[in-house]
Amino acid sequence: MTLLDLANPTKFLSLTARVLPWLAGATAILLLIGLYQSAMAPDDYQQGATVKIMFIHVPNAWLMFVWGVMSLSALGTLVWRHPLADVAAKAAAPIGAAFTFLALVTGSLWGRPMWGTYWEWDARLTSVLILFLMYLGLIALWRAVDDPSRAARAAAILTLVGAINLPIIKFSVDWWNTLHQPASVMRMGGPSLDKAFLIPLLVMAVGFSLLFVTLHLAAMRNEILRRRVRALQMMQASQQAA
C-alpha cells in the first residue's frame, strides 16, 4: 500500500481497522510505564513532589501543537482540495482542544503551589488560552455551516490564520518576561532536566503522542462514516423525490 492509496477513504478505513488495535495497545503500555516512572521519580529539590505534575502537563502542552497538524491539513484542503485533508483537520480539532484544556488546567494546578497563583495574564498563558478559544471557534464553525465543502474551506483559512499563534506560544517565554519558565527540553544546548525527570517525561510524551495518533485515526474513521451517512441520506432523499 502506497502513501497515495491512503488518500482513498475506503483504503484508509481498511488500514485504520488493522492498525488501531496495535496502536491502542502500544499507547496503553507506554502510558502505564510512564505513569510508573513518574510515580517513582524523586522529588525536585525546589518543587518537591509537585514536579510530578510536569509529567502530564508538558506532554499535554506539546500536544496543543496539534494545530500544526491541522494547518498542514488545511493546506491539503485549500491546495489539493482533498476530502481526507478536511476529515483529518475536523477530527483533530476536539482532541487538540482537550489537550490544550488539560495543559491550561494542569499548568494552573502546578502554578498555584509554585507561583502562588492559579493564573497570570503573561504572554505564554494568554497565548495558550487564545489557542484554546481558537479551537472552540473552529469546532463551532464546522458545526455552523451545513455544506461540508464550504465549511472545509472556511475552516482551512481560519486554521492557517490561527497558525500565527504557534510561534508566539513557543517563543513567548523568550520574547517577553513571563512568569512561565523558559523551555527546558527542546532548547539550544540540549535538555536542562536531570535524567531522573527527563526519561519519565519523554516516555509520557511518546505515550501521549501515540494516544493522539490513536484517537485521531479513530475520530477520522468516524468522520468518514459520518460523511458516508450524509451521502447515502442525500441519495435516499433524491430517490424519494424522483
Added chain:
Amino acid sequence: MALGPYASFIVTSYALVTAMVLILIVWIAIDYRRQQARLRELEASGVTRRSGRNATDI
C-alpha cells in the same frame, strides 16, 4: 510515595487528565457505534453505495 503538602494539586491534575482521556475514548467509541447504526438503517431501507458495496463495509 509521599506527595507532600501539595498532594491535592497533584492528585487533582492526574485525575483530571485521566477523566478527560476516558471521556475522549468513550465519546469516539459511542460516535463510531452511532455512525454504524445509521449506516445499517440506511442499508435496511434499501439505499446502496455507488460502488454497490454494503453501507457498513469498510
